[in-house]
Amino acid sequence: MLLVVLELAGLAVFAASGALAAVRAQLDAFGVVVLGLTTALGGGVIRDVLLGVHPPASLRNLPYLVVPVVAALIVFAFHPQVARLRRAVLLADAVGLGLFTVSGTATALAMDVPAYTACLIGMTAGIGGGALRDLLLREIPLVLRREIYALAALAGAVVVVVGHRLAWPAGLVAVVGSVLVVLIRVVTLWRQWHAPVARGVER
Amino acid sequence: MLLVVLELAGLAVFAASGALAAVRAQLDAFGVVVLGLTTALGGGVIRDVLLGVHPPASLRNLPYLVVPVVAALIVFAFHPQVARLRRAVLLADAVGLGLFTVSGTATALAMDVPAYTACLIGMTAGIGGGALRDLLLREIPLVLRREIYALAALAGAVVVVVGHRLAWPAGLVAVVGSVLVVLIRVVTLWRQWHAPVARGVER
Amino acid sequence: MLLVVLELAGLAVFAASGALAAVRAQLDAFGVVVLGLTTALGGGVIRDVLLGVHPPASLRNLPYLVVPVVAALIVFAFHPQVARLRRAVLLADAVGLGLFTVSGTATALAMDVPAYTACLIGMTAGIGGGALRDLLLREIPLVLRREIYALAALAGAVVVVVGHRLAWPAGLVAVVGSVLVVLIRVVTLWRQWHAPVARGVER
Numbered sequence: 001m002l003l004v005v006l007e008l009a010g011l012a013v014f015a016a017s018g019a020l021a022a023v024r025a026q027l028d029a030f031g032v033v034v035l036g037l038t039t040a041l042g043g044g045v046i047r048d049v050l051l052g053v054h055p056p057a058s059l060r061n062l063p064y065l066v067v068p069v070v071a072a073l074i075v076f077a078f079h080p081q082v083a084r085l086r087r088a089v090l091l092a093d094a095v096g097l098g099l100f101t102v103s104g105t106a107t108a109l110a111m112d113v114p115a116y117t118a119c120l121i122g123m124t125a126g127i128g129g130g131a132l133r134d135l136l137l138r139e140i141p142l143v144l145r146r147e148i149y150a151l152a153a154l155a156g157a158v159v160v161v162v163g164h165r166l167a168w169p170a171g172l173v174a175v176v177g178s179v180l181v182v183l184i185r186v187v188t189l190w191r192q193w194h195a196p197v198a199r200g201v202e203r
Numbered sequence: 204m205l206l207v208v209l210e211l212a213g214l215a216v217f218a219a220s221g222a223l224a225a226v227r228a229q230l231d232a233f234g235v236v237v238l239g240l241t242t243a244l245g246g247g248v249i250r251d252v253l254l255g256v257h258p259p260a261s262l263r264n265l266p267y268l269v270v271p272v273v274a275a276l277i278v279f280a281f282h283p284q285v286a287r288l289r290r291a292v293l294l295a296d297a298v299g300l301g302l303f304t305v306s307g308t309a310t311a312l313a314m315d316v317p318a319y320t321a322c323l324i325g326m327t328a329g330i331g332g333g334a335l336r337d338l339l340l341r342e343i344p345l346v347l348r349r350e351i352y353a354l355a356a357l358a359g360a361v362v363v364v365v366g367h368r369l370a371w372p373a374g375l376v377a378v379v380g381s382v383l384v385v386l387i388r389v390v391t392l393w394r395q396w397h398a399p400v401a402r403g404v405e406r
Numbered sequence: 407m408l409l410v411v412l413e414l415a416g417l418a419v420f421a422a423s424g425a426l427a428a429v430r431a432q433l434d435a436f437g438v439v440v441l442g443l444t445t446a447l448g449g450g451v452i453r454d455v456l457l458g459v460h461p462p463a464s465l466r467n468l469p470y471l472v473v474p475v476v477a478a479l480i481v482f483a484f485h486p487q488v489a490r491l492r493r494a495v496l497l498a499d500a501v502g503l504g505l506f507t508v509s510g511t512a513t514a515l516a517m518d519v520p521a522y523t524a525c526l527i528g529m530t531a532g533i534g535g536g537a538l539r540d541l542l543l544r545e546i547p548l549v550l551r552r553e554i555y556a557l558a559a560l561a562g563a564v565v566v567v568v569g570h571r572l573a574w575p576a577g578l579v580a581v582v583g584s585v586l587v588v589l590i591r592v593v594t595l596w597r598q599w600h601a602p603v604a605r606g607v608e609r
Contacts, residue, residue: 022347029399030354031347045253050451052460054255055311059320108461117465131542136334138343140544144428144437151436196435225550232602233557234550248456257458258514262523339537341546 006178008067010099013092015040015068018133019075025137029076035133036072037065042129047104050121051111090189091182093130094152098181101126101153102174105160115165119157126153126181148188156181209381211270213302214261216295218243218271221336222278228340232279238336239275240268246331250307253324254314293392294385296333297355301384304329304356305377308363318368322360329356329384351391359384412584414473416505419498421446421474424539425481431543435482441539442478443471449534453510456527457517496595497588499536500558504587507532507559508580511566521571525563532559532587554594562587 018039022032041058048056058064104125108118127150131141143149156177163173187193221242225235244261251259261267307328311321330353334344346352359380366376390396424445428438447464454462464470510531514524533556537547549555562583569579593599 025343025347027347030351034347034353049252049455050461050465052255052458055253055314055316055320055324059253059323060317062317062319065319065323111461113461114466114468116468116471117461120465120471121461135338135541136344136347138341138544140431141542144431144433144440144542148436150440228546228550230550233554237550237556252455255458258456258517258519258523258527262456262526263520265520265522268522268526338541339547339550341544 006099006174007103008063010096011040011064011067012071014043014096014100014129015071016075017093017096017130019072020079021133021137022072023076023079029073032076033069033072035136036075037068038136039129039133040068040071041065042132043100043104043125043127044129046128047107047121047125050124051108051113091186094182094185094189095178097126097130097149097153097185098156098178099126099174100129101156101181102160102177105157105177106164106170106174109161109164115161118161119154122157122160123150123153126156148184148193152181152184152188155184209302209377210306211266213299214243214267214270215274217246217299217303217332218274219278220296220299220333222275223282224336224340225275226279226282232276235279236272236275238339239278240271241339242332242336243271243274244268244332245335246303246307246328246333249331250310250324250328253327254311254316294389297385297388297392298381300329300333300352300356300388301359301381302377303332304359304384305363305380308360308380309367309373309377312364312367318364321364322357325360325363326353326356329359351387351396355384355387355391358387412505412580413509414469416502417446417470417473418477420449420502420506420535421477422481423499423502423536425478426485427539427543428478429482429485435479438482439475439478441542442481443474444542445535445539446474446477447471447535448538449506449510449531449536452534453513453527453531456530457514457519497592500588500591500595501584503532503536503555503559503591504562504584505580506535507562507587508566508583511563511583512570512576512580515567515570521567524567525560528563528566529556529559532562554590554599558587558590558594561590 015036019032019036021039022035027035041056041064044058044064045056048054048058101122103122105118105122107125108121109115113121127141127143131143134141159177159180160173163176218239222235222239224242225238230238244259244267247261247267248259251257251261304325306325308321308325310328311324312318316324330344330346334346337344362380362383363376366379421442425438425442427445428441433441447462447470450464450470451462454460454464507528509528511524511528513531514527515521519527533547533549537549540547565583565586566579569582
């Protein structure tokens with residue numbers, strides 16, 4: 001139950017991040033909704049396609065559609081206020097990343113794939129929606145630019161795998177994994193930590 | 204039979220739209236064929252991947268490959284004439300959008316998915332090929348820019364779902380749904396109707 | 407055994423091409439690894455999604471993950487030397503294209519799909535990783551720009567299909583197909599052969 005609420009919250013914040021990016025790119029109302037939906041559902045759809053779940057779960061549950069659409073419409077209607085909440089959106093994006101990475105890894109583990117496969121699929125689920133959003137708006141995806149993005153997802157996925165091996169309660173694992181992802185993202189954004197860039201690139 | 208002819212026509216016009224865009228981007232002959240094929244087959248491949256049809260139907264039927272290749276080559280050879288037919292291409296694109304949305308929705312319904320899932324998958328089938336074309340050419344997909352594009356697809360998908368519930372003949376449903384999509388696209392292009400854009404965006 | 411070694415070599419060279427492109431785009435260390443992995447695994451993942459192999463084989467074999475990561479890290483650490491080896495990288499890219507096209511076609515044929523379906527899936531497997539790499543970096547994919555790229559892949563795929571029909575030994579078919587792809591790429595790059603571009607494009 002807690003997990004469902006958290007997942008719907010993740011959908012809402014990912015949809016909001018997509019819709020806000022669409023408003024900035026001056027798309028119309030439908031484009032805003034389409035991009036919000038794509039950002040929110042993209043990661044889960046990729047996860048289910050990789051795992052062979054047909055049709056993807058996020059296309060089969062009505063609340064999974066309604067929540068992102070409503071979130072996108074709210075952004076469209078109130079975007080100046082939302083844009084001012086830029087920090088809140090970054091936080092929400094981090095929450096979404098954590099939740100989808102954790103639930104993606106857990107879903108994969110439940111289908112008896114090897115641990116590293118589950119980590120990869122969980123990271124893909126967490127990162128996929130935002131990558132689609134950036135691709136559609138012709139931007140280099142944040143996962144490739146923003147430091148410690150993929151690493152944060154990897155940390156969350158590893159927590160789920162280790163917790164699963166140690167037979168921790170699933171709810172505890174989900175909370176610890178998600179919180180770790182959010183913490184890593186928040187701290188690195190706050191401290192402006194960067195991973196090293198290769199030196200002396202002659203373009 | 205009518206449906207097969209219409210679907211092949213849809214493949215041809217989508218391939219032509221991809222090939223024309225490729226000619227404009229100054230791709231070579233092979234690039235034109237590759238982009239034409241991708242535009243024509245993309246929507247159906249995405250639909251079948253979501254529904255778990257392996258390998259996708261559009262990769263298993265020889266006419267589904269021959270028709271787009273021939274259409275792309277014709278565009279490559281005669282492109283100035285085709286380019287002058289810009290309105291015909293826009294009309295054809297609308298026909299393709301209608302046909303693939305309708306056939307995608309009907310295919311999904313036949314696999315016993317919920318109605319809204321069928322609508323989503325049908326819209327994806329109709330929109331997918333053109334979105335791939337624009338992504339590969341580094342353009343923001345038309346579905347995000349051109350007003351009433353996604354809405355037209357949604358209208359066609361809803362007609363199929365309602366007709367299916369009311370047990371209308373499948374052929375009638377397909378025709379009504381496709382015609383409605385084409386009508387919406389033609390009227391909005393002709394009247395230059397736009398959906399609202401968010402006001403006061405500070406970029 | 408030879409095939410496994412060749413496939414791992416293909417993964418390494420594709421990962422190196424992705425990592426080198428990422429270094430040039432000034433991504434950080436994680437971005438370099440993510441793009442290297444995506445380039446190396448992309449084609450195989452797309453192939454398995456189209457064929458319904460869940461989860462994709464390249465996500466289930468640890469060496470398939472370790473080799474690209476190591477290759478990407480080596481590029482990140484030693485990129486000036488690697489960049490100077492530009493010809494070697496182009497050769498390696500051709501080898502990867504050949505190997506993945508051949509193994510993709512053979513994998514598809516083993517699942518009893520029609521010959522042209524196997525060719526299409528094999529070409530997609532060979533081309534897919536590089537196309538993803540270019541998409542993520544916002545470039546028009548090489549397959550659409552570089553002449554004789556898709557054709558080289560097609561030639562390799564046809565060799566595999568013909569060899570399969572004639573019941574040649576699988577190893578021989580793989581070698582002949584891969585070598586043919588590499589030869590076509592090398593000769594066309596060396597002689598700077600181009601496919602025709604449509605004349606008189608008014609943009």
